[in-house]
Amino acid sequence: MALDKDTVMAALAGVAVPGGGTLVSQDLIRALVIDGDNIRFVIEAATPDAARALAPVQAAAEAAVRALPGVAQVHVVMTAHGPAAKPPGLKIGQHPTPQQGGPAPINGIDRIIAVGSGKGGVGKSTVSSNLAVALAKQGRRVGLLDADIYGPSQPRMMGVNKRPASPDGKLIIPLQAHGVTVMSIGLMLKEDEAVVWRGPMIMGALQQLLTQVQWGDLDILIIDLPPGTGDIQLTLCQRTQLTGAIVVSTPQDVAMLDARRALDMFAKLKTPVLGLIENMSTYICPNCGHEAHLFGHGGVALEAAQIGVPFLAELPLELDTRLAGDAGTPIALGDGPAARAYAQLAQRLIAGGMA
Numbered sequence: 538m539a540l541d542k543d544t545v546m547a548a549l550a551g552v553a554v555p556g557g558g559t560l561v562s563q564d565l566i567r568a569l570v571i572d573g574d575n576i577r578f579v580i581e582a583a584t585p586d587a588a589r590a591l592a593p594v595q596a597a598a599e600a601a602v603r604a605l606p607g608v609a610q611v612h613v614v615m616t617a618h619g620p621a622a623k624p625p626g627l628k629i630g631q632h633p634t635p636q637q638g639g640p641a642p643i644n645g646i647d648r649i650i651a652v653g654s655g656k657g658g659v660g661k662s663t664v665s666s667n668l669a670v671a672l673a674k675q676g677r678r679v680g681l682l683d684a685d686i687y688g689p690s691q692p693r694m695m696g697v698n699k700r701p702a703s704p705d706g707k708l709i710i711p712l713q714a715h716g717v718t719v720m721s722i723g724l725m726l727k728e729d730e731a732v733v734w735r736g737p738m739i740m741g742a743l744q745q746l747l748t749q750v751q752w753g754d755l756d757i758l759i760i761d762l763p764p765g766t767g768d769i770q771l772t773l774c775q776r777t778q779l780t781g782a783i784v785v786s787t788p789q790d791v792a793m794l795d796a797r798r799a800l801d802m803f804a805k806l807k808t809p810v811l812g813l814i815e816n817m818s819t820y821i822c823p824n825c826g827h828e829a830h831l832f833g834h835g836g837v838a839l840e841a842a843q844i845g846v847p848f849l850a851e852l853p854l855e856l857d858t859r860l861a862g863d864a865g866t867p868i869a870l871g872d873g874p875a876a877r878a879y880a881q882l883a884q885r886l887i888a889g890g891m892a
Contacts, residue, residue, distance in 0.1 A: 552598045555591070568711070629746075646754075650886075662694060665681065665760075684760050686722050747777060780891060781809035787832045793836050815834075855875055
């Protein structure tokens, strides 16, 4: 029997919990990591009292996984995320710590791709979440970091709302959704709470989200950047070893003006641009099938050709994409035209060795 996540989860699905159901049916398993013959995972209870009630279950879960063929060691942590309570000693938004040398890799992550744009409203976060899901569907181990500190949207788009656990007050255990490991500062705040921080705290928060999150082993980490060319972009490119950046734009001239500024920023920061994406490229009427180019068409492809970078995708404008994002079930999970477009984008990145 192959030792993989499905096998381990199947074993845990046989461990009953008080009140009915199992560890899997009650969605209590977090941060499952398979490192050779060593298995690590977290049992996350809703409250400290619930965690105490699950103490016998922890031992049963460890025994169930240890009984699997090929397992040498099992490490299980019990935690409770609690109702909006901060983990002991964990504070997001500190000043960044000094870093010697140039950009550094993140342990366990093979490739890191930043998804950026020159302006807001071009669908960069929609592209990030759907690309992450599409890559996961292709069998890649994918992480998604929402680096838009002022306007985090990935918790809504990925359908996650639990506060990440931090058993030791230092490392943060990210959430899982649709086969993707997800982390956002929005998960650490109340839904309507604003982040009112100056630059150093923003940069410190980004550093924490990159280095204090237990990402595990990933083939690729997608970083959803905020719009523009500010502190987050500068800090990320100077401190983190990026595979490269993807720039998203809509076709109209005003969007491309700002996209060129993003391209210039990545050039100045010596970050390779892996390609351009034209979002909201075409609209097909669901009633008559007429195809329209509401924002123009082809401007991003022309720009890619002029600067000599790949033109990665034309992504459609459709109502279902917006509805899926608002519902926390990215359109890439399905099999319609938009899902196929994201699948083709993921395949192109994989074939090019970028993901």
